[in-house]
Amino acid sequence: MTDEIVFYTNPMSRGRIVRWMLEEVGRPYRTEVLDYGTTMKSADYLAINPMGKVPAVVHGGVTVTEGAAICAWLADAFPEAKLAPAVDDSKRGLYYRWMFFAAGPVEAAVTAKSLGLLAPSDKSATVGYGSFDQTVDALEYAVEQGGPWLLGDQFTAADVYVGSQVAWGLMFKTLPERPAFQAYAARLMARPAAVRAREIDDALIAEMKAGA
Numbered sequence: 001m002t003d004e005i006v007f008y009t010n011p012m013s014r015g016r017i018v019r020w021m022l023e024e025v026g027r028p029y030r031t032e033v034l035d036y037g038t039t040m041k042s043a044d045y046l047a048i049n050p051m052g053k054v055p056a057v058v059h060g061g062v063t064v065t066e067g068a069a070i071c072a073w074l075a076d077a078f079p080e081a082k083l084a085p086a087v088d089d090s091k092r093g094l095y096y097r098w099m100f101f102a103a104g105p106v107e108a109a110v111t112a113k114s115l116g117l118l119a120p121s122d123k124s125a126t127v128g129y130g131s132f133d134q135t136v137d138a139l140e141y142a143v144e145q146g147g148p149w150l151l152g153d154q155f156t157a158a159d160v161y162v163g164s165q166v167a168w169g170l171m172f173k174t175l176p177e178r179p180a181f182q183a184y185a186a187r188l189m190a191r192p193a194a195v196r197a198r199e200i201d202d203a204l205i206a207e208m209k210a211g212a
Contacts, residue, residue: 005029008048008056010036011201011208015055017067017164018074019201021157023193025074025081033204068103068161072096075157083157091151098142098150099158102165105129106139110165110174136176139166143184155191163188 007022007029009015022029034040034054041052049056049065056065057074064073075084085091109129112118119127129135143166146152149159167185169175188194 003060006032006058008032008034008045008058009054010034010040011204013054014067014164016197016201017161018055018057018070020164020194020197021071021074021083021160023197023200024083024157024160024191025078026193027078066103067164068099071157071161072099083155083160085151085154085156091154094151095156095158099161101138101142102158102162105135106162106165109135110169114172114174136178139175140178140180144180148184148187159188 005022005027007015007018009019009031010033011019034045039045040054046052048058048063051065053065055067055070056063057070058064059077062073064070072084075081085095105128108127109118109132112127112129113132118132121131124130139162142150142162149155150162151158163184166175166181167189170177170181170185175181189198
């Protein structure tokens with residue numbers, strides 16, 4: 001068993017969320033960049049993630065996939081980074097609430113809307129997000145209450161995950177440009193770890209384009 005953190009990603013993927021999280025954790029890690037359709041679908045990588053998708057993290061014999069799960073797991077694996085409330089802290093519930101709200105209803109509603117596949121209003125009770133507007137309103141409530149972060153003064157892995165969804169939604173116009181979203185995203189993107197993560201992934205994209 002090794003303590004090395006191995007990070008499987010592509011700089012043009014949700015792996016950018018995990019890169020940011022790893023930079024917030026502040027521990028050394030090794031990056032394995034995979035290509036869509038080739039190394040991402042290789043037998044070696046499918047043994048790590050049968051979905052053939054990134055991101056994935058392997059550490060101490062443990063394999064974790066899915067962005068929200070990786071963020072939550074890293075926060076608990078490295079408590080010295082203080083990226084999650086303690087297990088006996090009452091804010092732990094709020095932390096889980098918003099992280100998995102973003103991983104569930106937010107991602108589902110935003111994706112469905114971008115594909116023109118939102119559930120009709122008479123079927124809204126059958127989908128976890130209800131309606132797109134309900135989901136966006138709840139997301140706005142999350143980023144407005146307490147501030148500057150989801151848990152008030154404590155920045156956590158939930159901010160990494162939820163904040164990534166908000167920042168991407170604004171960038172790709174899949175979320176409305178509400179002032180609360182814009183202010184929250186600006187605070188997040190100014191964090192030194194977020195800046196480092198962007199610089200690393202943007203440099204990898206430049207390398208990939210140069211080698212194409």
